[in-house]
Amino acid sequence: MHKYGTTSEHLGKIAVAFRKHANRNPRAVMKDKPLTLEQHQQSRMIADPFRLFDCCMENDGACAVVITTEERAQDLARAKQRARVEIVATVQGAPKGYSFGSFTNANIPDEIYATGGTEQMANRLWNNADLKPLDVDVAQIYDHFTGSVLMQLEDFGFCQRGEGGDFIDSGALHWDGGSLPTNTSGGSLSEAYMHGLNHVLEGARSLWGESCCPVEDARVCLVTSAAGVPSSAILLRGH
Amino acid sequence: MNTQAQRWFPNSMPAPLVDAHTHPWWQACTEHRLTAQHCKQCHHAHIPPAPICSECNSSELELVTLNGRGILYSYTAVHQAVSPEQTLPFIIAVVELDVGGTACRNSVRLMTNIVDAEPAALRIGDQVRVIWETISEYVSIPRFMLVKQGE
DSSP, rough: TTTTTOOHHHHHHHHHHHHHHTOOOTTTTTTTTTHHHHHHHHEEEETTTTEGGGGGOOOOOOOOOOOOOHHHHHHHHHTTTOEEEEEEEEEEEOOTTTTTTHHHTTSHHHHHTOSSSSSHHHHHHEEEEEOOHHHHHHEEEOEEEEEEHHHHHTTSSOTTTTTTHHHHHTHHHHHOSSSBBTTTTTTHHHHSSTTHHHHHHHHHHHEEEESSOTTTOOOEEEEEOOOSSSEEEEEEOOO | OOOOGGOOTTTTTTOOOOOOTTHHHHHHHHOOOEEEEEEETOOOSSSSOOOOOOTTOOOEEEEEEOOSSEEEEEEEEEOOOSSSSSSSSSSEEEEEOOOSSSSSSSSSSEEEEEEEGGGGOOTTOOEEEEEEEEEESSEEEEEEEOOOOOO
């Protein structure tokens, strides 16, 4: 915010977009609780600039993912009349000097201090998958806090460094007409805090066409893990 | 001014977690000496102390005493209490420490608190200096305060 002029309203628009998605999702903890930007701005401060609605929830719950061979997946997909979801590429890691990142390490390099710390990892992901940000139809971005979503949008190259606020202002994250529909289940901020595994599930749902906020003809979905700590990400493709 | 008696945080706050590598650093704190780990091989400075240098892997390391001055690198005002007895808001800050007068080749940052300041009065780049909060004869914690003009 100091470096690029990002505002609390930018962060609030992330929370509002994800809540809008959750309001369509019967599984979402926040299904019946709409959120306006005004309500976000009036919510109590937790740790400046994060207000209550910039922080994810705490809740109980469970989810699971079954990963199998391509052959078996084809059989299952046929039986369920669903698309087969391929894990195109996966990465994990952290930049040099990161240890636990900006959350606990005051000595990470200055040039990556105001980032999610996932840019190098993101570049490896694009290379490994032979895909680029523009190929992504829908994204599930780990959202323990709104700010980490903004930084990962920049890290993964959906916009330039420092332009995350403008990207959010453009309405990019909304399922209905946004250029990068993101957290179509509501994410950790509004669906449930399942430590990101619900993002993986929603990634599969969005490629099956079974999301509550469906993105037409979605073929490629990015799913990321946390920013600010050693992280990971996957690219999924529906067949 | 008796700085020994100054307290900003209640005893119910979590105590520092000390291990074999960081014990000498906390020991220096009880003597109100702010130190950084200095690598005798490549002169890299590091906090917290580690068993080997993160830059050259040397284990020839020592603690050097810093002058306790620094620059406010980043900060946040926290409005959510860790302990119910706490005064809110409190400030968590990252301070870039001055390594002037040592052989260290890089400055080193410390996560700490700014005390005796309103959050609205803080600006990134402000000059700060260490002030010690003595918890017990075994534990002193370095906090920082803004350097007043002419100080």
